[in-house]
Amino acid sequence: MNKLINPQELARRTKGSSRTVSLRIKEKTWLGFEQLAKDNKTTANALIGELADYYIESLHDGLNLSDEAVSISKFKTFLEKEVRKLSRWSIDDAVVNVNMAYAHACDGSEYHFTYFSRMKAIFEKISISADGKEYANYEFDFCTNIGEHEDILIYPTAKQKASYYAGAYDPSSIVENVLLVPIEKSPDIISLFESIKSYLSKNKVPISFDIDAMDNIAKAINKYDYHYEETYSESPGPSVEYDKKARSSMLQEVAQVIAKATGDIYG
Numbered sequence: 167m168n169k170l171i172n173p174q175e176l177a178r179r180t181k182g183s184s185r186t187v188s189l190r191i192k193e194k195t196w197l198g199f200e201q202l203a204k205d206n207k208t209t210a211n212a213l214i215g216e217l218a219d220y221y222i223e224s225l226h227d228g229l230n231l232s233d234e235a236v237s238i239s240k241f242k243t244f245l246e247k248e249v250r251k252l253s254r255w256s257i258d259d260a261v262v263n264v265n266m267a268y269a270h271a272c273d274g275s276e277y278h279f280t281y282f283s284r285m286k287a288i289f290e291k292i293s294i295s296a297d298g299k300e301y302a303n304y305e306f307d308f309c310t311n312i313g314e315h316e317d318i319l320i321y322p323t324a325k326q327k328a329s330y331y332a333g334a335y336d337p338s339s340i341v342e343n344v345l346l347v348p349i350e351k352s353p354d355i356i357s358l359f360e361s362i363k364s365y366l367s368k369n370k371v372p373i374s375f376d377i378d379a380m381d382n383i384a385k386a387i388n389k390y391d392y393h394y395e396e397t398y399s400e401s402p403g404p405s406v407e408y409d410k411k412a413r414s415s416m417l418q419e420v421a422q423v424i425a426k427a428t429g430d431i432y433g
Contacts, residue, residue: 176216177206189214238428241371245421248361252354253414257282257394257406260353264360265308280404283396286349289322300324310356312363318343318375320359322352328387330380345380350394350408351387354417362424371428379427386419 191214199210206213222229252260258281262269268285285308293303300323309321323329323346330345347355366373390412397405 171217171220173202173206173213176213176220177203177208237369237371241365241369241373241428242425244365245362245425248358249414249417249421252357252417253410255357257350257353257408257413260357261285263357264310264353267307279398280396280406282350282353283404285353289349290324294324308352308356310360310363312359312366312375318345318380320345320347320352320356322347322349322356324349328384330377330384332377343375343380345384347387350392351416354413355387355420358417358420373424373428375427379423382423383420386423387416389419390416 196210199213203210203213255263261281265285268281268288289306289308293306294300302321306322309319312318312320321344325346326348328345328347328351330343332343345355365371390409392408392413394408395406397407
């Protein structure tokens with residue numbers, strides 16, 4: 167590595183795109199950077215950031231700092247933030263995020279039912295036959311597509327287990343890959359994939375949702391049970407209970423599978 171860069175050179179460096187991090191340094195070290203910053207008409211934070219950039223640039227040959235690696239790193243950071251956001255939401259928030267139509271009552275009983283229970287009731291009415299068999303009904307607008315050519319359909323199911331399979335959900339469908347998600351978890355999973363879809367369209371991140379990745383996503387979904395329960399009353403309205411920790415853990419594990427699928431492209 168070259169000799170240590172001096173403070174004047176650090177202060178003159180051009181700042182590129184950056185991210186905020188939290189650091190713990192000794193008080194004496196911070197005081198030193200503050201004094202150097204004052205002498206060079208900049209800030210201590212700017213000098214510390216530039217010194218870190220300079221150090222990594224000096225080791226560039228031994229690290230993978232390609233545009234693809236940076237892109238994947240940013241995507242993984244996005245996934246972490248998205249999971250934290252979804253975990254703070256209620257399941258009703260996730261329902262409305264996918265389709266705002268379920269925020270409106272159809273029977274005048276808006277104070278006695280959750281958005282999720284309305285969505286579930288509509289799904290059961292139009293997607294399950296009299297003999298209890300489930301069938302594809304694309305008039306039920308609560309799904310998303312994702313993939314290189316948007317050829318993976320993510321769709322709720324009344325079954326207790328998520329599953330993935332290649333092949334049309336029904337003979338008239340052009341969709342060739344289907345991820346079925348238990349209806350209680352579908353608002354969260356579809357919201358997550360909707361966010362990913364939006365991110366991928368804006369940022370050209372290489373990602374491959376192959377059979378192994380989709381199977382692993384289904385396994386991660388099945389690993390956790392929400393234990394979702396609703397109790398109805400005239401006042402103050404519905405009471406909802408579910409395992410928030412299990413919900414957050416499921417979202418984290420699904421995001422980890424997706425992050426790994428992204429990184430695997432470049433090893």
